[in-house]
Amino acid sequence: MAIHQTQQQLDDGRPVPDPEGRGPVAGPHDGAGTGVRQHPEPDARQRPSALEQAGGVRGLIYSALPVLAFVIGNSIGGLKTAIIAALALSVVIAAERLFRKESIMPAVGGVFGVAIAAGISWWTGSAKDYFLIGIWSNLAAALVFGISVLARRPLAGILWNSMTGKGTAWQQDRRSRRDFSIATLVLTVIFAARFAVQQYLYVADEVGTLGTAKIIMGYPLLGVGLLAVAWAARSSHRRLNAGKR
Incomplete structure (x- = not known):
């Protein structure tokens, strides 16, 4: 009798009492229709952005x-x-x-x-040597980013897609490589400009002006470069997703 009643409840889509007293079990029309209680998945935590990490x-x-x-x-x-x-x-x-x-x-x-x-x-x-590492780091960055474009492996694309877990599909798309090459060149110019200006002030022994230039040409200019990378990434993502449809 109990088996017949349980089967009737399942056929009607009504919840079935749990014999262990833990509440009703979902019927075939509840969730995926498997008769198993559905639990909402917890919201995935968002990965902190580069700005948040800084x-x-x-x-x-x-x-x-x-x-x-x-x-x-x-x-x-x-x-x-x-x-x-x-x-x-x-x-x-x-x-x-x-x-x-x-x-x-x-x-x-x-x-x-x-x-x-x-x-x-x-x-x-010498007080001006406080800025020495930063000056030559800018030159090194400009060379590395510039060479990556000549090698057709734009570093902006490699870094962005590695950090976001997008893989290497963008490297097979000609326009994606072009867009990331443009973004990489923007960063190359920024690093080269930093080196040129700050090295000039270093040679001129202008410590106060050198410090001001380091602040002004720091994150504000880097923000411009990141905007270029974001533009390339958005363009590549839209195009690759359209190709999958």
Whole structure:
């Protein structure tokens, strides 16, 4: 009798009581019709963006403050004061980030970068050498990005698609390679311009102007480059998806 009643409930699409007392089991018309209780899947957590990984807008501002402290300290009390000011401010910023439970990498990386730059400046005895690593890093980046375009492996496309898990399908699409090549060239020009301007100011021993140029030509120009990469990525994604239909 009980088996007949249960079968009738299943045929009618009504929930069937669970013999273990855990509530009704879904019938054939509930969910996928398998008779198994359906559980909503938890929302997938979004991957943090590059800006979030860098500490957000606050993190971008914080990255410029040690440079500003170094320039002001050097103009007021000389190299020693500049180094102390930059290091002290970078430690304070790192502590504030950790207190706010932000990503630890920008905090540690900020202190480490300032310490290396300050160490080189202290070793050479010249305030302008605080900017030496950044200047030559820009030249290296310009060469690497430029060569990747000549090799038909635009680095902007490789980095973007590797970070987003899009694979290598874009490399088989001629227009995608072209768009990412344009974005890579934009980044090449940005890095080359940074090197040219800052190297000129370095040779001229313009420490104050060099610090200002580093801040102005830093994230604002990089933002322009990232917009070019985003344009190439959106164009490639739209075209590749259209080809799958």
